[in-house]
Amino acid sequence: MGRVTYYSIFLLIMSCRLAHAQSHPLSQSHPQPLPLSQPRLYGPSRLQPGNDSVFSAATLASFPLTVAGNGNAFHLPATPRASTLCLFVFLSPECPLCQNYTVTLNALHKEYGDRLCVYGIIPGKSYSTTVINAFAQKYKIAFPLLIDGSFRLSRYLQAGITPEAILLDDRQDLLYAGAIDNWVKELGKRSARPTEYYLRDAIDHALKKEPVAEKRIRPVGCLINDI
Numbered sequence: 001m002g003r004v005t006y007y008s009i010f011l012l013i014m015s016c017r018l019a020h021a022q023s024h025p026l027s028q029s030h031p032q033p034l035p036l037s038q039p040r041l042y043g044p045s046r047l048q049p050g051n052d053s054v055f056s057a058a059t060l061a062s063f064p065l066t067v068a069g070n071g072n073a074f075h076l077p078a079t080p081r082a083s084t085l086c087l088f089v090f091l092s093p094e095c096p097l098c099q100n101y102t103v104t105l106n107a108l109h110k111e112y113g114d115r116l117c118v119y120g121i122i123p124g125k126s127y128s129t130t131v132i133n134a135f136a137q138k139y140k141i142a143f144p145l146l147i148d149g150s151f152r153l154s155r156y157l158q159a160g161i162t163p164e165a166i167l168l169d170d171r172q173d174l175l176y177a178g179a180i181d182n183w184v185k186e187l188g189k190r191s192a193r194p195t196e197y198y199l200r201d202a203i204d205h206a207l208k209k210e211p212v213a214e215k216r217i218r219p220v221g222c223l224i225n226d227i
Contacts, residue, residue: 053174053215055156060172063153068122068132068145076119080170085206087118087199089180090154091145092162093127093135095222101163101180102139108200109143115207118143123154123162126227154224161219165199169206176202178217186220 061078080086089105091098109118120143122132136145148154157166158177167176181194202212 055168055172055174057172059156060153063148063156064150065121065153066147066149068129068136068147071129074144074146080172081114081117082170084114084170085112085116085175085203086168086170086172087116087203088121088153088157088159088166088168089118090121090123090159090162090164090166090224092222092224093122093131095162097184097221098163099135099139102141104180106140106142108203112203112207116203120145121148121153121159122146123148123151123159123224124227125149126225151224151226160224161221162224163221164219167199167202167206174215175206175212176215176217179219184220 057076057080058078060076063076065074065076066072067074087108089101093099105118105120108116120141122145125147132145132147135141159166163180164178165176165180166174169175176199178198180197180199182191182196182198183194184190198214198217205212
């Protein structure tokens with residue numbers, strides 16, 4: 001068989017493979033990038049199976065947590081209070097942004113009272129009890145501060161940054177996830193004061209049974225380490 005014939009057969013095979021790849025995009029070895037509307041993920045895959053906006057109270061209650069102040073074991077309630085929002089704020093004791101935002105978080109905890117249950121979550125085991133307690137005392141944190149040593153809660157809620165807010169309703173549906181406000185546009189660049197209050201607006205709309213305008217706003221801060 002001549003050289004031209006071999007070359008013709010080669011071209012035919014390659015054209016068939018190209019046509020197959022175009023008609024079966026899922027068979028390609030490289031996954032397609034997520035559209036910009038998808039939630040941002042940080043570090044290892046933190047995708048929740050199924051709907052990433054609907055969570056389970058029973059699953060949340062199954063995760064082992066530790067009370068920062070006394071080291072006691074803690075589990076979230078399996079039956080949340082009706083008409084009460086649940087706010088998880090992921091924090092790092094040594095992160096300057098987390099330290100600064102404790103004023104805002106304490107104010108929200110005080111202002112909304114029984115209508116908003118606030119939990120400060122410290123992912124992993126990077127920080128000693130002494131460091132965490134010093135953080136709580138220095139910034140007079142008024143809401144429960146819990147350690148997620150196994151990262152199970154953090155990964156289930158898809159948290160990847162500190163500080164990052166996750167707001168759920170009483171059915172454990174996601175209302176809002178992301179930045180607390182627009183005070184910091186990116187690391188090292190902050191305004192004199194915030195002009196948009198994403199988390200507060202989400203809480204107010206949810207308590208009025210109104211839709212939250214923006215469900216996800218990219219948080220700015222320190223990556224959660226897998227330690």
